[in-house]
Amino acid sequence: MIRVKGxxxxxxxxxxxxxxxxxxxxxxxxxxxxxxxxxxxxxxKMLTTLxxxxxxxxxxxxxxxxxxxxxxxxxxxxxxxxxxxxxxLSVYENMLVYGMLYGIKDLQNxxxxxxxxxxxxxxxxxxxxxxSGGMQRRLLIARALLPxxxxxxxxxxTIGLDPQIRRDIWDIVRDIRDRGxxxxxxxxxxxxxxxxxxxxxxxxxxxxxxxxxPAALKESVGAYVVEVQNNNGRLNRVICSSRHEAMEIxxxxxxxxxxxxxxLEDAFIKLTGETIER
Amino acid sequence: MMWYPVFYREMLLFxxxxxxxxYVFSSLLFPMIYLFAFxxxxxxxxxxxxxxxIEFLLPGIVAMTSMTNSFNLVSxxxxxxxxxxxxxxxxxQSPISPMSIMSGIVLSGIVRGFTAAAVIVIVGGVIFxxxxxxxxxLAGLTLNLVLFSSMGVVVGMLTKxxxxxxxxxxxxxxxxxxxxxxxxxxxxxxxxxKGIVMLLPLSYTNIxxxxxxxxxxxxxxxxxxxxxxxxxxxxxxxxxxNYSE
Numbered sequence: 115m116i117r118v119k120g121x122x123x124x125x126x127x128x129x130x131x132x133x134x135x136x137x138x139x140x141x142x143x144x145x146x147x148x149x150x151x152x153x154x155x156x157x158x159k160m161l162t163t164l165x166x167x168x169x170x171x172x173x174x175x176x177x178x179x180x181x182x183x184x185x186x187x188x189x190x191x192x193x194x195x196x197x198x199x200x201x202x203l204s205v206y207e208n209m210l211v212y213g214m215l216y217g218i219k220d221l222q223n224x225x226x227x228x229x230x231x232x233x234x235x236x237x238x239x240x241x242x243x244x245x246s247g248g249m250q251r252r253l254l255i256a257r258a259l260l261p262x263x264x265x266x267x268x269x270x271x272t273i274g275l276d277p278q279i280r281r282d283i284w285d286i287v288r289d290i291r292d293r294g295x296x297x298x299x300x301x302x303x304x305x306x307x308x309x310x311x312x313x314x315x316x317x318x319x320x321x322x323x324x325x326x327x328p329a330a331l332k333e334s335v336g337a338y339v340v341e342v343q344n345n346n347g348r349l350n351r352v353i354c355s356s357r358h359e360a361m362e363i364x365x366x367x368x369x370x371x372x373x374x375x376x377x378l379e380d381a382f383i384k385l386t387g388e389t390i391e392r
Numbered sequence: 393m394m395w396y397p398v399f400y401r402e403m404l405l406f407x408x409x410x411x412x413x414x415y416v417f418s419s420l421l422f423p424m425i426y427l428f429a430f431x432x433x434x435x436x437x438x439x440x441x442x443x444x445x446i447e448f449l450l451p452g453i454v455a456m457t458s459m460t461n462s463f464n465l466v467s468x469x470x471x472x473x474x475x476x477x478x479x480x481x482x483x484x485q486s487p488i489s490p491m492s493i494m495s496g497i498v499l500s501g502i503v504r505g506f507t508a509a510a511v512i513v514i515v516g517g518v519i520f521x522x523x524x525x526x527x528x529x530l531a532g533l534t535l536n537l538v539l540f541s542s543m544g545v546v547v548g549m550l551t552k553x554x555x556x557x558x559x560x561x562x563x564x565x566x567x568x569x570x571x572x573x574x575x576x577x578x579x580x581x582x583x584x585x586k587g588i589v590m591l592l593p594l595s596y597t598n599i600x601x602x603x604x605x606x607x608x609x610x611x612x613x614x615x616x617x618x619x620x621x622x623x624x625x626x627x628x629x630x631x632x633x634n635y636s637e
Contacts, residue, residue, distance in 0.1 A: 211400065215488055
């Protein structure tokens with residue numbers, strides 16, 4: 115459905131995105147996982163026509179999104195990281211203007227249904243500023259879904275939200291996927307990527323290191339981890355290919371060694387050499 | 393009619409703001425001060441040609457008000473929307489064409505500028521009892537609004553910091569307001585200064601604002617404003633089309 119090849123973007127002399135290539139199939143949830151500054155938002159901006167790549171090719175259902183950005187605008191919905199509402203307008207008025215921009219027919223009815231789907235119908239006459247952070251994030255999703263996009267782009271959809279609301283948003287994303295919409299999201303939360311994504315692309319310093327399912331990513335680096343606290347109080351991790359190997363290393367390390375299964379964070383650290391601040 | 397959603401949004405925002413004291417105050421304070429200070433100070437004492445000074449001044453203040461309001465409101469709204477609130481990005485990512493976005497924003501600038509100008513016309517008529525306007529004034533006012541709304545889009549798209557808008561206002565808009573025939577006739581300026589002033593579009597608006605009949609000067613003024621407006625409008629649409637973060 116989406117094919118990205120050699121996508122590159124410079125800001126001055128700094129290469130923000132370095133020859134990134136991947137493909138996304140219809141109906142999947144694809145996640146880009148990386149720390150702040152890895153290039154996730156730049157990639158999403160290029161995919162959603164807001165930023166022109168310096169080189170590379172983006173195709174949506176064989177439509178050239180770089181040469182013909184207007185050709186894909188009706189296919190995509192965007193949930194940006196910024197809560198970019200018109201704050202002077204009500205929930206309904208924000209939805210109304212957005213729907214008009216997309217030329218949606220029977221708009222009043224569709225706004226009502228979309229707000230109801232996101233549990234926001236009772237808030238339709240509220241001002242934006244009285245909505246909580248979680249409600250504003252839901253409204254961003256509702257607004258993006260209003261034109262019925264084939265692909266929904268979500269840039270850090272749960273950033274700044276507390277754990278319970280974050281899980282509510284995950285449920286909403288799964289529901290969107292179940293309704294047949296392809297979802298592309300960026301995140302720097304490991305558990306979010308693991309919980310929501312069918313496949314994950316690991317991004318580091320503008321480069322896409324690898325793309326695979328969460329299970330395959332974990333398997334690619336090993337099976338078990340031995341965690342040992344050293345004399346300085348730092349936690350050392352040793353990734354092992356088998357439980358037997360892990361037991362041996364733990365035995366040599368003395369008391370306090372912990373053996374556990376490899377998680378996505380271990381895979382991320384092993385593949386990129388970086389850690390992500392939570 | 394693809395421009396209509398953009399225009400409708402701007403009008404919704406305008407409706408919410410128009411009754412706020414700060415909005416009205418910042419839009420009309422200086423034109424009112426100029427009108428009352430110069431109007432009451434010199435209004436009936438000084439004559440320019442066969443007209444009283446207030447009859448000369450009022451069209452100039454109306455032109456200046458339409459210029460500052462259409463320019464400032466459009467450039468501020470666009471630069472803030474683009475750099476701070478990120479609401480411009482919502483419109484840019486929608487299927488509306490750059491030309492339609494430009495048209496919608498410029499039309500909203502016309503309405504905003506026209507509303508402010510109408511207040512000055514009414515105040516001038518009620519307080520000073522003068523209404524020195526013709527259909528040519530209306531044509532001049534309309535072209536002025538198109539031109540400076542378009543210029544507002546250009547500045548709103550180019551500025552890298554909303555605070556930079558004040559630079560454009562202080563170094564371009566305000567000098568133009570004073571030297572383009574708002575407060576005194578251009579032909580009283582030295583010939584070199586007059587030549588420079590005739591490069592400023594507001595000069596042509598002021599000529600039309602005070603015109604009673606069509607002569608070569610009026611035709612030249614209309615042509616100059618149309619050319620300025622068209623060039624800046626197309627440049628603004630091009631900036632929107634080429635927008636990239």
